[in-house]
Structures are given as structure tokens and as C-alpha cells.
Amino acid sequence: SAVISQKPSRDICQRGTSLTIQCQVDSQVTMMFWYRQQPGQSLTLIATANQGSEATYESGFVIDKFPISRPNLTFSTLTVSNMSPEDSSIYLCSVVGNGYTFGSGTRLTVV
Amino acid sequence: AQSVSQHNHHVILSEAASLELGCNYSYGGTVNLFWYVQYPGQHLQLLLKYFSGDPLVKGIKGFEAEFIKSKFSFNLRKPSVQWSDTAEYFCAVSYSGNTPLAFGKGTRLSVIA
Numbered sequence: 589s590a591v592i593s594q595k596p597s598r599d600i601c602q603r604g605t606s607l608t609i610q611c612q613v614d615s616q617v618t619m620m621f622w623y624r625q626q627p628g629q630s631l632t633l634i635a636t637a638n639q640g641s642e643a644t645y646e647s648g649f650v651i652d653k654f655p656i657s658r659p660n661l662t663f664s665t666l667t668v669s670n671m672s673p674e675d676s677s678i679y680l681c682s683v684v685g686n687g688y689t690f691g692s693g694t695r696l697t698v699v
Numbered sequence: 700a701q702s703v704s705q706h707n708h709h710v711i712l713s714e715a716a717s718l719e720l721g722c723n724y725s726y727g728g729t730v731n732l733f734w735y736v737q738y739p740g741q742h743l744q745l746l747l748k749y750f751s752g753d754p755l756v757k758g759i760k761g762f763e764a765e766f767i768k769s770k771f772s773f774n775l776r777k778p779s780v781q782w783s784d785t786a787e788y789f790c791a792v793s794y795s796g797n798t799p800l801a802f803g804k805g806t807r808l809s810v811i812a
Contacts, residue, residue: 682800690742
């Protein structure tokens with residue numbers, strides 16, 4: 589299975605600022621997925637990121653709020669823009685290949 | 700769209716009791732099924748998965764799950780729970796190898812002495 593390095597592991601941010609989360613995979617993967625886990629909730633898919641094309645966003649998530657980059661087959665970033673306390677969540681990336689692998693998550697607190 | 704239902708929001712068991720957590724999915728075609736566990740303050744860990752073959756799947760830490768296609772179910776079981784099994788359990792489904800997982804809302808398991 590692929591190994592994912594996700595950074596940062598946690599951050600505390602001021603409202604109105606932006607945070608960029610990075611995921612580096614140790615092998616080339618076609619598709620990467622970004623999820624959000626709000627406190628006490630399950631995982632919700634934010635978007636699917638393919639290399640060389642625009643990310644596909646799920647209902648309720650927009651590119652202006654959650655821009656995603658996918659410059660190559662081993663790397664992706666998710667930015668949480670103009671943050672508010674409601675954005676406080678764990679954000680995870682995931683890839684598929686012989687099963688699904690998840691990054692260790694970024695625990696974001698917006699104050 | 701595929702959906703996943705976990706019937707129990709919070710289950711409280713005594714140590715050594717048997718566990719069964721329900722999971723049902725909505726998609727009628729070929730599915731891949733997963734159970735994940737999330738211990739307090741930790742990230743997701745895969746317990747077991749089903750792609751095809753024997754519908755009774757054995758996972759880590761003594762967990763198993765049975766895929767019953769006619770019931771669209773993939774229930775998680777453990778014969779005797781331990782205090783260390785206290786965690787959140789998530790059922791997840793994908794309908795092909797390259798689609799994202801859809802997660803159920805999770806079941807919180809509390810094991811008491």
C-alpha cells in the first residue's frame with residue numbers, strides 16, 4: 589500500500605486567514621481524495637483531485653473556499669481559505685491502490 | 700448516489716460481551732466494503748475489507764465482518780470485547796476501485812469494566 593505524508597499535523601489559525609495542507613505520496617497515484625471530519629462526525633468527501641485537471645467538488649464545497657492543486661502524480665495540496673471557526677475540523681487526504689490509504693490528518697482549529 | 704447506514708449511534712458493552720455493529724449500503728451493484736476504527740485522538744485505522752470471495756472476512760484485533768449481498772449488509776462482529784476496543788467505528792463503501800469511499804456516520808463503542 590502507498591504511504592502518505594501529510595503536513596501539518598495540526599495548526600491553530602486566526603479567522604480570515606488561509607491554511608495550505610500538503611500530502612506527499614510515495615508512489616504515483618491517479619486519484620487523490622480530500623475529506624473533512626468535523627468534531628464528532630464522520631468523514632465527508634470534499635473533492636477528488638486528478639493530476640492535470642480541475643478537481644471535482646462535492647455538493648456544499650466550492651473551489652474558492654477549498655482550492656486544490658495536483659501538480660504531479662505524487663503530490664496534492666488543499667487550501668482552506670478565509671477561515672472561520674466552523675472550519676475547525678480534521679482534514680485528510682486519501683489515495684486508492686490495493687485498498688485505500690489515508691494520511692494521518694491535519695487537525696485545524698480556527699480561533 | 701451510494702449511501703451507508705450505521706444503525707447504532709452509541710453502543711455500551713461490558714467487557715467480554717459480544718459485539719455486532721450494523722452496516723447497510725444502498726448500491727445494488729458490485730461494492731467494496733470496509734470497516735475502520737478511530738481510537739480517541741488518533742487517525743483512522745483499517746480493521747478489515749471485502750472485495751470479493753469468502754463473504755466472511757477476518758480482520759485485525761479479532762474482528763470479523765460478514766457480507767450478505769441479499770441484505771446489502773456488512774455487519775462487524777467480535778465475540779468478546781475488551782476495554783481497549785473503546786473507539787469510533789466507521790463502515791465505508793466504494794463501488795469501484797477508483798471511486799472515493801462513502802462513510803457511514805459512525806458508531807461509538809464504549810466498553811466498561
